[in-house]
Every structure is written in C-alpha cells, then in structure tokens.
Amino acid sequence: MKLQEQQVKDLATGAAFLATGGGGDPYLSLLCAQQSIKQYQPADLISINDLPDDAVIVAVGSVGAPTTSLELLPSIDDPVIAIKAFEQHMGVKVDAVVSFEIGGANSLIPIVAAAASGIPVIDGDGMGRALPEVQMMTYSIAGISPTPSVAVDYAGNCVVFDDVTVMEYEEQIRDFAMQRGGMVTTVEFCMTAAELRGCIVPNTVSLAIEIGEVLRVERGNAVELIERLRVVFEPTAYGDIVTLFTGTVTDVATSVIGGYDIGYATLRSDKKDEEDIKVDIKNEYLTVWAGDSLRVCVPDLITFLDSETGQPINSERLGFGQRVTIVGIGCPSHFRTSKALDVVGPRCFGFDFDFTPIEALTPQ
Amino acid sequence: MRIGIDVGGTHTDAALLSGNQVVETCKVLTTSDVMSGILDVLTQLQSQCSETVVADAIMIGTTQFTNAVIERRSLKPVAAIRLGAPSGKGLPPFVGWPEDIANTVCAAVYELEGGYLYDGQELSPLNEVELKKVIEDLKRRNVEAVAITSAFSPMNSSPEQWVKERVQQALPHCRITLSHEIGRVGLLERENAAILNASLLHFADDVITALEMALKNSQHNCPVFISQNDGTLMDVSFARRFPALTFASGPTNSLRGAAKLTGLDEAIVIDIGGTTTDFGVLRGGFPRESNLVVEVGGVRTNFRMPDILAIGLGGGSLVAPDGSLVGPQSVGHQLVNEGLVFGGSTLTASDIAVAAGQVSMGDASNVSGLDNEIVSKALEQIQTMLNAGVRKMNPGKNPLPVVLVGGGAAIVPDSLSAGFEVLRPEYCDVANAIGAAIAQIGGEAERFVSYQTTERETAIEQVRSEAINKAVAAGADMKTIRVNDIEEVAIPYMDNGSTRVRVKVIGDVAALQSPDTKEAAR
Numbered sequence: 001m002k003l004q005e006q007q008v009k010d011l012a013t014g015a016a017f018l019a020t021g022g023g024g025d026p027y028l029s030l031l032c033a034q035q036s037i038k039q040y041q042p043a044d045l046i047s048i049n050d051l052p053d054d055a056v057i058v059a060v061g062s063v064g065a066p067t068t069s070l071e072l073l074p075s076i077d078d079p080v081i082a083i084k085a086f087e088q089h090m091g092v093k094v095d096a097v098v099s100f101e102i103g104g105a106n107s108l109i110p111i112v113a114a115a116a117s118g119i120p121v122i123d124g125d126g127m128g129r130a131l132p133e134v135q136m137m138t139y140s141i142a143g144i145s146p147t148p149s150v151a152v153d154y155a156g157n158c159v160v161f162d163d164v165t166v167m168e169y170e171e172q173i174r175d176f177a178m179q180r181g182g183m184v185t186t187v188e189f190c191m192t193a194a195e196l197r198g199c200i201v202p203n204t205v206s207l208a209i210e211i212g213e214v215l216r217v218e219r220g221n222a223v224e225l226i227e228r229l230r231v232v233f234e235p236t237a238y239g240d241i242v243t244l245f246t247g248t249v250t251d252v253a254t255s256v257i258g259g260y261d262i263g264y265a266t267l268r269s270d271k272k273d274e275e276d277i278k279v280d281i282k283n284e285y286l287t288v289w290a291g292d293s294l295r296v297c298v299p300d301l302i303t304f305l306d307s308e309t310g311q312p313i314n315s316e317r318l319g320f321g322q323r324v325t326i327v328g329i330g331c332p333s334h335f336r337t338s339k340a341l342d343v344v345g346p347r348c349f350g351f352d353f354d355f356t357p358i359e360a361l362t363p364q
Numbered sequence: 365m366r367i368g369i370d371v372g373g374t375h376t377d378a379a380l381l382s383g384n385q386v387v388e389t390c391k392v393l394t395t396s397d398v399m400s401g402i403l404d405v406l407t408q409l410q411s412q413c414s415e416t417v418v419a420d421a422i423m424i425g426t427t428q429f430t431n432a433v434i435e436r437r438s439l440k441p442v443a444a445i446r447l448g449a450p451s452g453k454g455l456p457p458f459v460g461w462p463e464d465i466a467n468t469v470c471a472a473v474y475e476l477e478g479g480y481l482y483d484g485q486e487l488s489p490l491n492e493v494e495l496k497k498v499i500e501d502l503k504r505r506n507v508e509a510v511a512i513t514s515a516f517s518p519m520n521s522s523p524e525q526w527v528k529e530r531v532q533q534a535l536p537h538c539r540i541t542l543s544h545e546i547g548r549v550g551l552l553e554r555e556n557a558a559i560l561n562a563s564l565l566h567f568a569d570d571v572i573t574a575l576e577m578a579l580k581n582s583q584h585n586c587p588v589f590i591s592q593n594d595g596t597l598m599d600v601s602f603a604r605r606f607p608a609l610t611f612a613s614g615p616t617n618s619l620r621g622a623a624k625l626t627g628l629d630e631a632i633v634i635d636i637g638g639t640t641t642d643f644g645v646l647r648g649g650f651p652r653e654s655n656l657v658v659e660v661g662g663v664r665t666n667f668r669m670p671d672i673l674a675i676g677l678g679g680g681s682l683v684a685p686d687g688s689l690v691g692p693q694s695v696g697h698q699l700v701n702e703g704l705v706f707g708g709s710t711l712t713a714s715d716i717a718v719a720a721g722q723v724s725m726g727d728a729s730n731v732s733g734l735d736n737e738i739v740s741k742a743l744e745q746i747q748t749m750l751n752a753g754v755r756k757m758n759p760g761k762n763p764l765p766v767v768l769v770g771g772g773a774a775i776v777p778d779s780l781s782a783g784f785e786v787l788r789p790e791y792c793d794v795a796n797a798i799g800a801a802i803a804q805i806g807g808e809a810e811r812f813v814s815y816q817t818t819e820r821e822t823a824i825e826q827v828r829s830e831a832i833n834k835a836v837a838a839g840a841d842m843k844t845i846r847v848n849d850i851e852e853v854a855i856p857y858m859d860n861g862s863t864r865v866r867v868k869v870i871g872d873v874a875a876l877q878s879p880d881t882k883e884a885a886r
Binding site: 039261 | 448450451452453454455459460479481482483487488515516549550551552645652656657664671673755756757758759854864
C-alpha cells in the first residue's frame with residue numbers, strides 16, 4: 001500500500017490513540033512525513049510476509065526529550081542520513097525499515113525514511129502501544145540486540161554505538177541526545193525478516209490508520225466512535241475495547257522523577273452515583289482505579305479521549321477541568337506471556353501486584 | 365469615569381463605570397465599518413446620561429483582527445525569516461498552513477543559521493553574508509512586513525534582535541514582528557503567531573488611527589486600551605504592534621464581566637447569545653485556560669485561550685412544534701423579525717421564555733395560545749442542555765455558583781440541577797463591555813531553567829522581573845503590579861530539575877486617574 005498525505009494524517013491520530021498518553025505529540029513527525037511524501041514519494045507500506053527470510057531490516061526512530069524538539073525542529077533528511085551511515089558502517093544494504101513503537105511520534109519516523117529513500121516500511125512495530133524503555137520492546141524480549149546502532153544529531157553528525165549491553169546502550173544514547181540539543185535520530189535492532197516475523201506486533205500501522213480514520217469521520221460522536229473502533233480491533237492481535245468512564249478531570253499531580261513524568265490524575269464521573277476514578281501515570285497511563293478496585297492495568301491499553309471531539313489526549317496535555325472519556329483495550333497477545341510480563345507487567349512500573357487482564361477486571 | 369465597549373458580531377455594547385460602579389449601559393447594532401458603531405454607542409450612552417460624560421479611559425474589545433484572519437482579508441504578505449538551520453530542514457515557515465491563507469500571507473521564506481539550544485549553547489553561528497543576501501531579496505520584492513523567529517528565542521532573543529536591526533536599517537518602512545515578543549516555547553506555533561501578527565500590522569495601523577481620530581473628535585479625548593486574550597489590556601501603541609493578541613478577547617471579557625458583576629472568583633459562567641451558549645469557568649477571577657492547541661483561521665498557534673464549551677442554544681434557537689427539541693438551528697439576529705412575539709412565524713426559545721412568563725419581550729399575546737405542555741417540554745429541554753454543560757464544566761466535587769450573562773440569558777429557567785445556585789446579575793446583558801472596562805494590564809515571561817545550576821527562587825525572580833518590565837512597557841502602574849500566575853513544568857526525559865518557568869504579572873492602568881486606581885496606588 002502506498003501511503004499518501006491523508007493516510008499519514010490518520011496514522012498520526014491513530015498513533016496518538018495507541019500511545020496510551022505517552023509517546024510524545026506526533027505533530028512534528030507528522031509534518032516531516034507529509035513534507036517527505038510531498039518532496040520525494042509516497043511511502044511503501046508492506047507486510048513482513050512480503051519479504052524473504054534473509055532480508056535485512058532496521059528499526060528507525062527518535063530518542064531524547066521530545067520537549068526540546070519544540071524548538072530544535074527535526075529535519076526530514078535525518079532518518080535517511082542515519083540509515084546510510086548505518087549501511088556504510090555495517091557494510092549491509094537495508095531492505096526495509098520498521099517502527100520501535102506505534103504509539104506516538106515514533107510511528108511516523110520510519111514513514112519519513114521510507115518516503116525519502118524509497119525503502120519500504122513494514123506494517124507493524126515492537127510495542128503495539130507506547131512504553132518508556134528499550135527492554136520493553138518485543139524485539140528486546142525476543143533477544144534481539146539494539147546495537148550496533150547509529151545515531152545522528154541535528155547537524156548531521158553520526159555516531160556508532162557497539163559492544164554494549166542493552167542497559168548501557170540506553171544510558172549512552174540518552175547522554176548523547178542531551179549533549180546534542182536534546183533529540184537524535186537512531187537506527188537500531190538490525191535483524192532478518194525471519195527474526196522480525198517471530199516478534200513483530202503485526203499490522204499496527206494499518207490499524208493506526210483505520211483508527212485515525214474513524215476518529216476523523218466520527219469526530220465529536222463518542223458513542224458511535226467506540227462501536228466503530230470495536231469493528232476495527234476485531235481482527236487484530238489486541239483484545240476487546242471497553243468504554244470505562246466518562247467524566248471530568250478534578251486533579252492532575254505529576255512531577256518529573258529520573259526523567260519520567262510520574263504521578264496520577266483523579267476524575268469525577270458524569271454519572272452521579274459512580275465512584276471517583278484514579279489513574280496512575282508514568283509518561284503513559286498505567287492503571288485505572290474505580291474507588292479501591294482496579295479496572296485496567298499495564299500492559300493493557302488505557303486511552304483518554306476528549307469527550308467533545310473524541311480526539312486522544314496526551315498525558316502532558318491532561319489538565320484540571322478537562323472533559324474526558326477513558327477507553328481500555330486488551331494489549332496485543334505478545335505481552336500476555338509470562339516472559340513478556342516480567343518486563344512490561346505492573347511490577348516493572350513499581351506496583352506491588354501482578355497483571356490481571358482487562359476482560360477479568362472489567363467484564364463487558 | 366471609564367467606558368468599556370464590546371464590538372460583537374451583532375451588537376456593539378457599552379458600559380460606563382465610575383470607579384467600580386456601573387453607571388449606565390447601552391446597546392446598538394454593529395456597523396460594517398465598526399467605527400461608526402462605536403461612535404453610535406457613545407452617543408447613545410451620552411443621551412442616557414443627564415450630565416456630560418467625560419471618560420478618563422476607554423477600553424475596547426474587538427473581534428476585527430480575528431475576523432480578518434478567519435475571512436482572509438486586510439492581511440499583508442509577510443516575509444518569514446527563521447534562524448535555526450541546519451535543524452528543521454524540510455519544515456519551512458508556513459508549513460501546515462491551509463493553502464488559501466498561506467497563499468494570501470506568504471511573501472517569501474528564508475531559513476538562516478542562528479538560534480540556540482535548550483542548554484544555552486549556540487545552535488549555529490549567525491551569518492552576516494547570508495543575511496545581506498536576504499535583505500537584498502527583501503528590497504527587490506518590496507516586502508512591507510517581516511516576521512523573525514529564532515530557535516529558543518524565549519530564552520535568548522539576541523539573534524532575532526540582530527536580524528531586526530539590520531533589516532530595519534536597510535528597509536526603514538518595513539513593519540517587523542519578533543516571535544519572542546508574541547509567542548511561547550514551540551517554534552512553529554510561535555512563528556505562526558508572529559507571521560499572523562506581522563500580516564495584521566498595517567490593518568492595525570488603519571484601525572487604531574481611525575479609532576484615535578474618531579475619539580479625538582468626540583468629547584472623549586482620553587487614553588484608549590484594547591482587550592487581550594488573557595483578560596488584560598494593552599494601550600493603543602502596543603495594539604498597533606501586537607494586534608494578534610486580541611484573538612480571544614470576546615469570551616474572556618464576558619467571563620471577567622461576570623466576575624465583576626457578582627464579585628465571585630470561582631464560578632461557572634454561561635454566556636447565552638442568539639445562536640450559541642458558551643460555558644466557561646472562572647478561577648481566581650480569571651478564565652480557566654484551555655490545554656489544547658488553538659487554531660486561528662486554521663493556523664496552529666500557542667496563544668492561551670479560555671477553555672470554552674459551546675453548544676447550539678440561544679435566544680433565537682428554533683423549537684420543534686411539540687417542544688421536544690431546541691436548537692441547534694437558530695434565526696440568529698433575525699429574531700426581532702422572525703420570532704412569534706415579534707410578529708414573525710417561527711417558534712423560538714425566546715417565545716417559550718415569554719410564554720412561560722420569564723421575561724417580557726415583544727407582544728406576549730402572540731404566544732398566549734401556546735399549549736402549556738409544549739412550553740414546559742421546551743423549558744425542560746433547555747434545562748437539560750444547560751445542566752449537561754454545567755456538569756461537564758464544574759471542576760470539583762462541590763457545585764460552583766452559575767452566573768448567567770449575555771443577551772439570551774432570559775431563556776434560562778430560574779433553577780438548574782440540584783445544588784447549583786443560579787445568579788442573574790444586573791447588567792448581565794452587557795457583561796463583556798463591563799469585562800473590558802475593568803481590565804488591568806499584564807506582562808508575561810517564560811524561560812527554560814535548570815534548578816541544579818540556578819536556585820529556584822533566583823530563577824523565578826529573574827523571570828518575574830522580566831514579566832514586570834513587559835507589563836510596565838505595556839502601560840501598567842508599577843506600584844500596583846502583582847504576580848497573577850507562576851507555572852513550573854518539569855521536562856520529561858531530561859535531567860532532574862530542568863524546568864520551564866512562566867510568570868504572569870498584572871497591574872492597574874497607569875494612565876487611569878480614577879479613584880480606585882489612586883486608592884490602590886496609595
């Protein structure tokens with residue numbers, strides 16, 4: 001499928017929906033993708049099954065503090081510069097690119113690369129949502145190393161990272177980003193199509209486009225919207241979609257600890273006799289509590305929609321008095337294994353309880 | 365004495381205040397040239413007063429500049445100069461604008477080296493040779509308006525100043541807007557705001573000059589102020605430079621007016637017009653601001669606007685024959701011709717209010733035959749719509765008082781859902797003119813700081829004094845300035861202590877020699 005400007009616009013909205021409050025505002029990445037398509041060509045979206053087992057694939061995206069790119073704007077050539085530098089360093093030819101995470105801004109960086117270079121982009125990603133750390137990616141969980149990798153800064157300077165553990169890499173790449181204005185573009189997780197096939201959350205790019213289309217067409221119509229989305233999620237690796245709550249934000253208390261925006265939000269229901277809702281936040285929305293009872297927890301998806309427009313709300317933009325609808329979705333089956341839950345379950349975010357699926361906590 | 369004037373789409377309202385007391389109010393129809401409507405309302409106001417009115421200051425809220433952008437008229441082509449290369453390649457100025465307004469406004473774009481990084485390091489050095497070429501091009505194209513934006517200029521504006529000096533020297537008649545003077549962090553949105561502002565500068569000159577001439581020839585030879593988005597005022601010389609800061613002054617003024625009329629700092633305000641009803645919330649006497657990105661005429665900006673919920677309900681709303689549905693269609697300002705009580709043939713919300721005896725308007729006998737059941741059904745529907753809005757906007761557990769303002773306030777029944785006290789203050793139909801009249805002057809500054817290198821108190825003090833300087837430059841009385849708001853936002857994925865600090869201060873109008881100002885100054 002060739003992705004044109006309207007599709008990437010829908011993709012950005014769908015990516016914000018799947019970002020569960022985190023992932024950064026996709027607006028700048030969207031502009032980059034639109035401009036790249038305008039200037040070069042539509043991006044070629046392919047299925048992982050279209051590639052031979054030995055095809056070479058890299059994940060491409062941005063790393064750093066998204067707030068800084070509000071001023072230090074990204075360039076549409078950065079992803080291509082990074083891919084070329086990677087090819088040169090490794091002596092390989094990249095056959096396709098893939099996204100780290102479909103949730104938020106990073107869903108669009110591979111599209112920028114694909115449009116500018118003609119290399120196809122694979123329909124799928126390594127998270128199926130947004131999550132804060134590199135070991136939480138399905139690629140990492142499957143044992144694929146993020147390095148060797150290449151990072152490029154705003155001035156086009158490239159640096160290679162190699163011979164480090166996953167945790168060392170995470171630290172080094174963040175330091176590098178901070179020294180170079182706050183955001184860098186990276187090429188990581190060099191893998192074969194056979195390896196990726198074993199761990200990709202499939203078809204999430206086309207899913208995000210479909211979600212974005214529903215949110216565009218049904219704008220301002222929250223009830224219809226959920227019914228339409230139910231149909232969209234039906235054939236995917238995700239579970240059911242449930243409307244959990246409609247009400248008003250009464251308090252948002254977050255502070256940045258260790259680089260993460262940590263805290264909680266409280267909400268009051270539109271229905272008089274319903275209990276108050278509390279939502280824990282660490283960049284992403286992690287839990288929903290109705291009074292003392294847990295209704296959803298990470299890695300199942302929690303999305304806030306603006307009740308008037310039906311548009312997703314990033315946790316950074318969540319504020320006192322906002323009218324919101326909270327939606328829960330069963331996470332992709334990839335995260336329901338015990339091996340995956342060891343790195344993405346509630347305990348990994350500091351909670352002292354184990355994961356319970358949304359379908360058990362909030363039966364429809 | 366001061367006079368507040370609100371120029372709306374249908375009516376131009378005025379309120380005369382002595383100190384803090386409302387003395388007289390009136391309404392006239394808005395004229396297409398706006399100016400004669402303003403003179404009309406002043407004449408009308410005088411005719412209602414027994415003594416000669418001499419104002420010490422006139423405050424005007426106007427939607428002229430917003431409408432110019434929305435209707436894409438009276439806009440000058442602008443050359444946009446950005447300092448931030450090599451970053452942002454492929455995202456030139458005007459990126460993401462609707463095509464029609466980009467075609468109207470874009471004269472040329474230049475992406476030069478310059479600007480800073482978040483940590484205060486240079487992004488790239490300024491390039492004199494590059495700029496000389498740009499200036500030659502500006503001359504060749506006969507450019508009359510320029511917007512200059514550099515990366516992180518809210519923290520360090522020197523690159524913008526550097527370019528301005530050189531452009532102004534080479535093109536003395538060119539009008540220039542610097543982005544750091546008008547917008548916040550967020551380069552594209554700030555650049556958009558600067559471009560829109562630059563494109564309005566010539567129109568602003570025309571409007572302000574006409575206004576000054578008209579008032580000079582009237583009995584009111586006094587300072588004139590214009591309402592801004594945030595409920596504060598700017599003097600006319602400031603308004604000539606920053607017309608874009610008026611974009612959302614309408615709803616802001618009606619919220620501020622409601623605060624003044626009731627003395628409440630925390631309340632839900634319902635402003636009911638002919639076609640729509642706006643719900644807003646007062647916090648600390650000022651409108652609660654929206655967290656969402658604000659588009660003006662389809663252009664993304666980062667102006668702070670009040671958080672408004674609008675629904676299709678007003679005095680002119682159409683009512684279904686059985687009373688089960690009210691709005692969103694409306695006869696609008698044709699109410700005075702089409703409503704039943706005015707001899708027309710359309711059943712409107714106002715007719716229901718008259719039939720229910722809530723208000724007298726037109727000829728009540730025209731609706732005496734209306735079935736009681738239809739009337740009570742329609743009233744119930746109006747109540748349901750308002751209750752839903754009030755409940756959505758009420759921020760906490762406890763119901764806030766509800767203040768009704770605007771020309772359509774009469775259609776609201778006396779009570780809303782349990783617990784919400786409904787206030788219908790005197791003069792509520794001209795609340796926005798009163799909001800304009802009582803406004804003060806503000807100043808705002810913003811910076812990225814690291815609390816690890818600069819102590820928190822010191823950092824806030826630096827931003828505060830910058831905000832105070834801006835307020836004084838805008839016409840505030842130094843002695844009355846106080847801090848209105850401090851916002852500290854920690855930045856995710858950065859070292860602990862990296863924070864965006866924004867300070868807003870507010871003070872009385874220095875030029876206003878009214879008793880309350882003197883008192884405050886004492």
